Amino acid sequence: MVNNIAIEKAKTSKIHEVDFDNLSFGSVYTDHMLVCDYKNGEWEAPKIVPYQPITLDPSAKIFHYGQSIFEGMKAYKDEDGKVFLFRPLENFKRLNKSAERLAIPQLPESFFMDGLHALIQLESDWIPTNAGSSLYIRPFIFASGNGFHASPANEYKFIIACAPSGSYFSGKVKVLIEETYSRAANGGVGYAKAGGNYAGQFYPTKLAADKGYQQVIWTDDNAHEYIEEAGAMNVFVRINDTLMTAPTNDRILDGITRKSILDIAKDEGIKTEVRKISVHELVEAAKNGSLKEMFGAGTAAVVSPISGFGYHGEDYTLPELTNSYASMLKKRITDIQYNRAEDKFGWRYPVQ
Numbered sequence: 470m471v472n473n474i475a476i477e478k479a480k481t482s483k484i485h486e487v488d489f490d491n492l493s494f495g496s497v498y499t500d501h502m503l504v505c506d507y508k509n510g511e512w513e514a515p516k517i518v519p520y521q522p523i524t525l526d527p528s529a530k531i532f533h534y535g536q537s538i539f540e541g542m543k544a545y546k547d548e549d550g551k552v553f554l555f556r557p558l559e560n561f562k563r564l565n566k567s568a569e570r571l572a573i574p575q576l577p578e579s580f581f582m583d584g585l586h587a588l589i590q591l592e593s594d595w596i597p598t599n600a601g602s603s604l605y606i607r608p609f610i611f612a613s614g615n616g617f618h619a620s621p622a623n624e625y626k627f628i629i630a631c632a633p634s635g636s637y638f639s640g641k642v643k644v645l646i647e648e649t650y651s652r653a654a655n656g657g658v659g660y661a662k663a664g665g666n667y668a669g670q671f672y673p674t675k676l677a678a679d680k681g682y683q684q685v686i687w688t689d690d691n692a693h694e695y696i697e698e699a700g701a702m703n704v705f706v707r708i709n710d711t712l713m714t715a716p717t718n719d720r721i722l723d724g725i726t727r728k729s730i731l732d733i734a735k736d737e738g739i740k741t742e743v744r745k746i747s748v749h750e751l752v753e754a755a756k757n758g759s760l761k762e763m764f765g766a767g768t769a770a771v772v773s774p775i776s777g778f779g780y781h782g783e784d785y786t787l788p789e790l791t792n793s794y795a796s797m798l799k800k801r802i803t804d805i806q807y808n809r810a811e812d813k814f815g816w817r818y819p820v821q
């Protein structure tokens with residue numbers, strides 16, 4: 470049931486200007502967006518309006534204190550034109566978890582779910598159908614309230630914008646195990662999808678790129694001893710036939726793809742371990758040939774295979790497998806997302 474969301478329709482559609490056969494990721498936007506304002510101590514009713522720029526005062530707290538959080542999700546269209554989301558309630562819950570940590574007021578569930586539902590319904594013609602493409606959805610909240618005083622804002626905006634996007638896949642990536650910089654620290658905001666977490670990654674990632682690596686493997690901030698995330702994705706490692714990933718903590722984002730992959734792997738009878746993985750263990754496994762695969766996991770790419778890693782000036786190359794866990798897991802998860810397979814876990818959310 471979608472509660473009534475006020476809709477102000479765009480006068481003209483931009484859809485005919487878009488080349489749906491050559492979509493990049495997240496760079497063209499649909500005709501409408503959902504907007505919901507927090508003022509006078511409460512969230513006002515969300516509404517759908519034409520996609521448009523936002524005007525803010527130079528003293529808006531987002532600019533100075535970085536009170537900003539977001540989510541990333543996708544809408545998929547099956548062969549019959551039916552539209553689905555994937556575990557959207559998990560994104561809603563995580564948005565409020567991030568909000569709590571950034572002292573942003575909690576958003577009511579119906580505002581998120583009904584607003585999202587109404588927006589995706591309205592924009593359903595924008596959901597691309599070429600293989601691997603989808604409508605990328607970006608819900609976000611930021612401090613729109615004014616003041617140079619370093620304190621939480623008294624006004625916020627919750628917005629959902631959508632971008633028809635092609636496949637994120639850009640081939641295997643070579644990664645660098647980070648020994649100097651940290652993405653997140655104990656007691657910090659690493660578990661939240663806070664904008665500032667990503668700003669802090671850009672510089673170390675650029676340094677790695679200058680050395681020929683496309684991505685950074687983040688390690689614990691204490692001793693850089695354990696691997697934690699692959700760029701802005703969770704990280705999986707396969708040693709022999711065991712699939713492992715780090716346990717979530719203060720510093721690791723609790724990815725929906727990560728937990729879905731763990732469930733699917735178990736369903737496939739693959740041995741899984743959620744435990745700390747040391748860099749030492751990884752290097753030893755690479756040397757003795759038991760390290761079979763590494764990959765990142767997140768909504769955008771689903772699974773992003775890693776070709777090898779650099780550590781202490783040494784490069785370690787992973788084998789080319791014909792039956793990789795990465796490709797099997799990606800197929801199983803996308804088959805559920807695009808309604809090509811039975812949804813035994815109840816993850817699909819139809820948008821009618």
Ligand SMILES: *Cc1c(COP(=O)(O)O)cnc(C)c1O
Pocket residue numbers: 541662698700701702703722723724725726727766767768769
């Ligand atoms: C968003 C994100 C992930 C992946 O989360 P999903 O819910 O799978 O998209 C992993 N790590 C970081 C740092 C992220 O920002």
